[in-house]
Amino acid sequence: MRILLAEDDVELASRIAAALAAAGYAVDRAEDGADAEFRGQTEAYDAAVLDLGLPSLDGVSVLHRWREAGLTLPVLVLTARSRWHDKLAGFNAGADDYLTKPFQIEELVLRLQALIRRSTGHASPRLRCGALEFDANAGRFALDGDPLALTAQEHRILAYLIHHAGRVVSRAELGEHVYDNGYDPDSNALDVLIGRIRRKLGVALLHTVRGQGFRLSESP
Incomplete structure (x- = not known):
């Protein structure tokens, strides 16, 4: 954010x-x-x-x-x-x-x-997507009830995606909203971070929609 x-x-x-x-x-x-x-x-x-x-x-x-x-x-x-x-x-x-x-x-x-x-349409400070929960007030993620360790940039990406869970977020939109002072669309840093988040989640929640961007959801 x-x-x-x-x-x-x-x-x-x-x-x-x-x-x-x-x-x-x-x-x-x-x-x-x-x-x-x-x-x-x-x-x-x-x-x-x-x-x-x-x-x-x-x-x-x-x-x-x-x-x-x-x-x-x-x-x-x-x-x-x-x-x-x-x-x-x-x-x-x-x-x-x-x-x-x-x-x-x-x-x-x-x-x-x-x-x-x-x-973004969320009344509760606790946002959920499958086994993933985000306590927005505390700024903490949990997976199946266990704390999820993330770097600052990984946290920003996942926080934005869970606020917009269920819809496709383009690379440009994600980059613009998680990087301060702009985003370099030619950099592969975002792809590296998405890969790291996927490995940490260990479950099929973060999906790449070819040619469109990324979606956080329980279904592919």
Whole structure:
């Protein structure tokens, strides 16, 4: 899962980015509104964390432009403003959730996880595909009840696939959503990682659909 973090407070952004990376997310950072708007319009993200007080272009304007362009990614808004009309402006612009500074980083991660789950049609934090279970809140996989050891990149790939279990995910889509700062379509790194995940699963859950991509499902 790939997140856009738009926050001009460098220290806070570093703390948020570290927590999201520890939770298994790829994170791209923007420090001003113009960059945030451009990245949101041109890159594939699963969610965004957007500060309203960004320089060059405020967060409400960024969000308005994203929604007017048809972008539907879930957006968690951050602000130092606690007044109701400021919150209302964020929601009217298309925000999905709201956090007022200061806040606990752990709460931000949990709220973002919930937004992503709901955007992919999952109400429960426990996602299943056959013998494979993913606890989205804890960020842990289990196979037949036993912990499944994965590298950071393997975890990102499998997390994206289980959120979209049952449908074919193209190589380009998968690459765009699990690599921070872009994806090289000419690299064979993705195929290597898919092979490693298959071996670790040891069961026929991860399928290659020739010419189309990959599908996580119990059936071929």
